[in-house]
Amino acid sequence: MPAPGGPPRRPWIVGVSGASGTPYAAAVLRALLAAGQSVDLVVSRAARLTLLDETGISFRDAHWREDLARWLARGADGKPGTFPVPGLDAVRHWPAGDLGAGPSSGSYPARGMIVVPASTASVAGIALGLSKDLLQRTASVTLKERRPLVVAVRETPLNRATLKQLLALDEAGAVVLPASPAFYAGATHIQDLVDFVAGRALDAAGVEHGLYRRWSGELGAARQS
Ligand SMILES: Cc1cc2nc3c(=O)[nH]c(=O)nc-3n(C[C@H](O)[C@H](O)[C@H](O)COP(=O)(O)O)c2cc1C
DSSP: OOOTTSOOOOOEEEEEOSSSOHHHHHHHHHHHHHTTOOEEEEEOHHHHHHHHHHHSOOOOGGGHHHHHHHHHHSOTTSOTTOSOOOOOTTEEEEETTOTTSGGGSTTSOOOEEEEEEEOHHHHHHHHTTOOOSHHHHHHHHHHHTTOOEEEEEOOSSOOHHHHHHHHHHHHTTOEEOOOOOOSTTOOOSHHHHHHHHHHHHHHHHTOOOOSSOOOOSOOHHHHHO
16 A cells, blocks of 8 residues: 555565574664665564573564564674664564465565575575465565566575575575575674674665675775784
């Protein structure tokens, strides 16, 4: 529905699946909101387990705003209240089991989708077009509509089936982005490593952000002298 008096809402869809790495999702969400983007959020059933394990937060469909605010405020080092809680008016949440939700249709005006973190199960589901839940269905829709799809896979090592599925995703037009932080951007804290991966996911989606220091061509030793 068009915003009264404004342009129609065109959200980025963020799918959070049940791989380790819920701080990556929080960093992507904070940066999208800071960039003035609207966001549709889908949190898989398994992601609720990883979120509980990694943060102690139970993500409840009925109280998603409150739970998301706690999640986004939390630093990757576990400190609550590290980040100011952004206004969540730009966020719409869809239960993962709601296959009739807006993003399940190609006519829904999404900009694209970032799956962060992406489990190997979701990678398989998306690559095979299984559409077992709203996250997988929305990713399939994103591909068929030729919209940007970024898949931040988190698993190590990778078996051959997953490697083939990642290749299939690349061939279908997705950006496969291993959640693999780099250490050249002056990282000193765990949050820097998280922000690097989140920033690369946003680079792939074409969203402006200031999450990490870009490579300038000068080696670290030269930077410090
Ligand atoms: C604490 C915890 C951590 C997990 N970490 C990973 C992981 O890093 N990568 C992965 O592919 N699966 C991981 N899994 C397994 C997935 O959650 C499982 O395959 C699940 O079926 C994924 O479902 P989804 O893709 O629908 O979210 C983890 C599970 C738990 C409980």
